[in-house]
Amino acid sequence: MKTILHLGLLTAFALSVASASAQxxxxxxxxxxxxxxxxxxxxxxxKKVTGHYSLTWWNHTDNTIADLYFHLYxxxxxxxxxxxxxxxxxxxxxxxWQRRERGSEESRWGWVDVNKLQLVGGAxxxxxxxxxxxxxxxxxxQTVMRVALPQPIPPHGTIELxxxxxxxxxxxxxxxxxxxxxxxxxxxxxxxxxxxxxxERGRKQGGWNCHxxxxxxxxxxxxxxxxxxxxxxxxxxxxATGFRLAEQRNPDGTTTYHQYQEDVHDFAWTACPRFVKxxxxxxxxxxxxxxxxxxxxxxxxxxxEQEELRDVNVTLLVQPDHVNSTDRYFRALFNGxxxxxxxxxxxxxxxxxxxxxxxxxxxxCMEYPTFITVGTSLWPGxxxxxxxxxxxxxxxxxxxxALVGNNEFEEAFLDEGFNTYSTSKVLETAYGAACSxxxxxxxxxxxxxxxxxxxxxxPFAGVPSIPVGPYFSCVETPExxxxxxxxxxxxxxDDLVRFGWEYLNGVxxxxxxxxxxxxxxxxxxxxxxxxxxxxxxxxxxxxxRYRHPCLDDFxxxxxxxxxxxxxxxxxxxxxxxxxxxxTIADVxxxxxxxxxxxxxxxxxxxxxxxxPAQKAFEKSTNKQYxxxxxxxxxxxxxxPVDVLVHFEKGETVREHWDGQYRWxxxxxxxxxxxISAEVDPARKLALEANxxxxxxxxxxxxxxxxxxxxxxxxxxETLFFSAGFFS
Amino acid sequence: xxxxxxxxxxxxxxxxxxxFRDPDLPQGPxxxxxxxxxxxxxxxxxxxxxxxxxxxxxxxxxxxxxRLTRRWTVAALDDRPVFWINLGIGLVTVVxxxxxxxxxxxxxxxLVREEETSAVLAFLSSLGFSLSRLRKALAVYxxxxxxxxxxxxxxxxxxxxxxxxxxxxxxxWSHLREPLVLALLFFGQQAIMLGRxxxxxxxxxxxxxxxxxxx
Numbered sequence: 001m002k003t004i005l006h007l008g009l010l011t012a013f014a015l016s017v018a019s020a021s022a023q024x025x026x027x028x029x030x031x032x033x034x035x036x037x038x039x040x041x042x043x044x045x046x047k048k049v050t051g052h053y054s055l056t057w058w059n060h061t062d063n064t065i066a067d068l069y070f071h072l073y074x075x076x077x078x079x080x081x082x083x084x085x086x087x088x089x090x091x092x093x094x095x096x097w098q099r100r101e102r103g104s105e106e107s108r109w110g111w112v113d114v115n116k117l118q119l120v121g122g123a124x125x126x127x128x129x130x131x132x133x134x135x136x137x138x139x140x141x142q143t144v145m146r147v148a149l150p151q152p153i154p155p156h157g158t159i160e161l162x163x164x165x166x167x168x169x170x171x172x173x174x175x176x177x178x179x180x181x182x183x184x185x186x187x188x189x190x191x192x193x194x195x196x197x198x199x200e201r202g203r204k205q206g207g208w209n210c211h212x213x214x215x216x217x218x219x220x221x222x223x224x225x226x227x228x229x230x231x232x233x234x235x236x237x238x239x240a241t242g243f244r245l246a247e248q249r250n251p252d253g254t255t256t257y258h259q260y261q262e263d264v265h266d267f268a269w270t271a272c273p274r275f276v277k278x279x280x281x282x283x284x285x286x287x288x289x290x291x292x293x294x295x296x297x298x299x300x301x302x303x304x305e306q307e308e309l310r311d312v313n314v315t316l317l318v319q320p321d322h323v324n325s326t327d328r329y330f331r332a333l334f335n336g337x338x339x340x341x342x343x344x345x346x347x348x349x350x351x352x353x354x355x356x357x358x359x360x361x362x363x364x365c366m367e368y369p370t371f372i373t374v375g376t377s378l379w380p381g382x383x384x385x386x387x388x389x390x391x392x393x394x395x396x397x398x399x400x401x402a403l404v405g406n407n408e409f410e411e412a413f414l415d416e417g418f419n420t421y422s423t424s425k426v427l428e429t430a431y432g433a434a435c436s437x438x439x440x441x442x443x444x445x446x447x448x449x450x451x452x453x454x455x456x457x458x459p460f461a462g463v464p465s466i467p468v469g470p471y472f473s474c475v476e477t478p479e480x481x482x483x484x485x486x487x488x489x490x491x492x493x494d495d496l497v498r499f500g501w502e503y504l505n506g507v508x509x510x511x512x513x514x515x516x517x518x519x520x521x522x523x524x525x526x527x528x529x530x531x532x533x534x535x536x537x538x539x540x541x542x543x544x545r546y547r548h549p550c551l552d553d554f555x556x557x558x559x560x561x562x563x564x565x566x567x568x569x570x571x572x573x574x575x576x577x578x579x580x581x582x583t584i585a586d587v588x589x590x591x592x593x594x595x596x597x598x599x600x601x602x603x604x605x606x607x608x609x610x611x612p613a614q615k616a617f618e619k620s621t622n623k624q625y626x627x628x629x630x631x632x633x634x635x636x637x638x639x640p641v642d643v644l645v646h647f648e649k650g651e652t653v654r655e656h657w658d659g660q661y662r663w664x665x666x667x668x669x670x671x672x673x674x675i676s677a678e679v680d681p682a683r684k685l686a687l688e689a690n691x692x693x694x695x696x697x698x699x700x701x702x703x704x705x706x707x708x709x710x711x712x713x714x715x716x717e718t719l720f721f722s723a724g725f726f727s
Numbered sequence: 728x729x730x731x732x733x734x735x736x737x738x739x740x741x742x743x744x745x746x747f748r749d750p751d752l753p754q755g756p757x758x759x760x761x762x763x764x765x766x767x768x769x770x771x772x773x774x775x776x777x778x779x780x781x782x783x784x785x786x787x788x789x790x791x792x793x794r795l796t797r798r799w800t801v802a803a804l805d806d807r808p809v810f811w812i813n814l815g816i817g818l819v820t821v822v823x824x825x826x827x828x829x830x831x832x833x834x835x836x837x838l839v840r841e842e843e844t845s846a847v848l849a850f851l852s853s854l855g856f857s858l859s860r861l862r863k864a865l866a867v868y869x870x871x872x873x874x875x876x877x878x879x880x881x882x883x884x885x886x887x888x889x890x891x892x893x894x895x896x897x898x899x900w901s902h903l904r905e906p907l908v909l910a911l912l913f914f915g916q917q918a919i920m921l922g923r924x925x926x927x928x929x930x931x932x933x934x935x936x937x938x939x940x941x942x
Binding site for chain 2 (some may be wrong): 179180181182274319320321322358359360361377378703706707710711713714717718721725
């Protein structure tokens with residue numbers, strides 16, 4: 001027994017020393033606002049976490065603060081009267097949410113109780129806790145808690161609290177909770193809100209920014225230090241935010257993991273006995289060649305030293321059925337670390353932990369500082385960017401959310417949309433265009449993402465849809481115009497700039513927070529030029545690292561770096577629900593004949609007939625044609641566009657229209673006829689509502705129709721034949 | 728075939744023998760449509776029976792099993808068993824559909840060959856026939872059918888798609904080459920379709936022959 005004890009202590013000591021020696025992160029924040037020292041223990045059977053923390057909170061403003069606000073996010077899943085569920089389902093009781101439940105009724109719900117809250121070395125404030133509802137009049141919502149203080153906190157003063165809490169985890173919902181023996185503990189402890197001083201994020205007066213948990217919102221918190229000891233059964237594999245300082249076996253069959261991280265605004269963790277743990281190092285000198293370093297340093301206009309990255313210890317906790325995706329996960333993560341780092345600045349932390357979520361859990365695809373959740377399928381398609389897309393996206397949130405900490409309640413587009421833009425650029429650079437088909441057992445099957453026909457539930461139970469894309473050829477999806485389908489379907493639902501819970505519905509929230517922003521930034525990039533845009537993004541990122549920017553801060557950086565006043569652009573594309581639609585209405589070309597009609601010749605009226613004029617034109621060796629191109633603006637967005645006119649013999653003329661009035665007409669007298677015209681030929685307006693009317697030929701051209709006719713007629717014949725086969 | 732109706736029941740129709748049965752009778756378009764009209768309503772009734780059978784296959788095998796396995800796998804955290812179970816359900820459904828199709832094929836043959844007027848009896852007779860000689864009946868049904876499907880594979884593999892794609896809508900489009908490529912593609916497609924129909928007819932002929940031999 002003694003020997004075992006000694007061995008255990010030795011092992012614990014060895015683990016502790018081995019881990020601690022590798023931490024190299026140096027804080028970039030002079031005075032952190034929060035410092036949590038926390039201990040938490042997971043009880044997998046009860047689906048509960050019991051915890052205690054001491055919180056040191058610094059009032060960084062010039063205001064005197066009489067109360068504190070806390071988020072109790074888990075209470076969103078306490079009952080159907082929470083604002084979260086009312087947002088999602090209205091006042092309808094939806095007992096069918098989570099019909100997957102097989103356990104008791106109680107096991108599906110989640111909540112967090114504050115058992116005790118007191119000033120360290122001072123009064124017990126538990127009895128002064130009240131639930132407040134800053135966003136709506138829902139008295140039943142318990143996701144925001146107010147603590148009345150016996151003594152206000154003076155400007156730049158500090159308060160220290162001691163908190164005991166119990167968190168009951170819900171069956172996985174909204175990327176939180178458990179499934180079987182798998183746990184994702186996110187937004188799981190009482191977390192203090194953000195006190196914003198006057199002038200911060202455009203605020204006129206200081207005050208708490210602590211919103212209730214809505215169905216369409218995420219999170220907002222201050223930067224600080226998380227020093228957390230997590231205890232779980234020893235057979236569980238645990239991953240968490242931050243660097244692992246130590247790992248210690250306990251006599252009761254549990255293990256305690258000591259995690260530590262500075263300069264982060266959240267802490268999440270996962271535990272599952274079935275995780276397969278794979279650790280690899282992102283060795284940046286192997287991943288980035290010297291030429292690449294020079295290229296991107298020049299591109300974003302920084303000295304080469306500032307472009308250097310750092311090595312990162314990457315841990316992947318992968319589900320046993322997804323082990324075949326391990327290399328693809330790591331390649332995607334390394335691509336993310338490389339390109340986000342080269343474009344916006346190095347990933348500063350020592351570690352990155354990635355949890356692969358199991359089947360059917362609603363915990364996939366979420367971001368927390370130094371920790372993300374991702375997902376894949378049993379046999380992921382070779383070309384469909386799955387799991388690459390989601391992995392790069394969730395990693396990208398380390399830059400847009402973890403490092404640049406915007407308010408996700410009020411301006412979700414600042415991280416989700418910016419990350420959509422960045423993700424598509426990384427995918428484009430690292431992988432090229434996406435092919436919209438997958439290979440299953442070596443057979444190319446069109447991807448579910450392209451041209452699907454949804455099938456009725458009867459008789460096609462379990463068959464998601466029929467992909468009707470072209471079967472054996474790669475259909476490239478241009479990343480710069482991805483997400484257009486969702487945008488076009490919902491373009492007029494909302495202005496882009498709104499609080500998360502104020503959009504028409506979840507679809508509009510998704511469109512306006514993700515795809516539409518990505519397309520808008522692509523359009524901005526087209527206006528500014530790729531290099532200027534890269535410098536804008538880097539400047540904005542560097543300037544607002546470890547801080548809380550708002551949209552105006554981004555606009556200011558755009559104007560500063562580009563040297564242009566781009567306010568018109570943001571007014572057009574962000575603060576309205578207008579759509580852009582430019583079209584070529586008409587292309588004509590007529591011969592310029594000589595005189596036809598009655599003219600004064602030597603003081604006498606003389607009539608010139610058209611037939612001789614026509615004959616003269618045909619005989620002429622210097623034929624001239626009068627061509628005209630009419631461009632119309634059908635949408636409400638006013639944006640400058642290019643117009644490209646093609647003439648016979650290969651001549652082209654490029655025009656630039658300010659796009660302000662409803663139409664413009666260009667006329668030309670040339671020895672060649674106009675063949676066709678195209679507005680916005682470079683597809684700069686990624687938000688254009690209808691690309692198909694952007695070009696027109698002077699004469700009808702049915703080649704494309706003929707091509708598609710011949711192909712489709714065969715498959716229609718085949719379809720009818722097959723139907724006859726079963727008749 | 729077993730289970731077909733007796734001579735007494737068939738007798739009233741024998742006065743109007745189908746022209747295709749007697750080479751001495753005139754075999755023109757009129758005879759073709761006359762023969763078609765003779766079997767049309769029986770075939771429609773048989774088709775309705777077939778549709779009901781397909782519906783039952785979807786209802787019992789696809790929907791029923793899917794509902795059952797969903798209950799079993801709803802809490803599964805591992806994709807693998809769920810995949811194999813769903814694949815199994817899909818295969819069972821396909822087998823069910825093919826079996827109904829096979830039975831319908833022999834029922835059609837029965838309807839014509841035995842001058843059967845009752846679609847129900849033709850179907851039941853075919854069901855019994857198919858079940859009692861399943862392996863051979865399946866082989867006679869499957870071989871020409873698979874050859875027809877094989878033609879589709881040939882179409883995909885043999886057509887020089889890169890040449891076709893380069894020829895259609897490219898910058899160097901010629902007024903002659905593009906229509907020519909389209910026309911060749913179209914005729915090639917029609918040849919494939921003809922081949923598929925030919926194999927279909929071959930399947931029926933094989934079934935006809937097998938029915939005769941089995942009797």
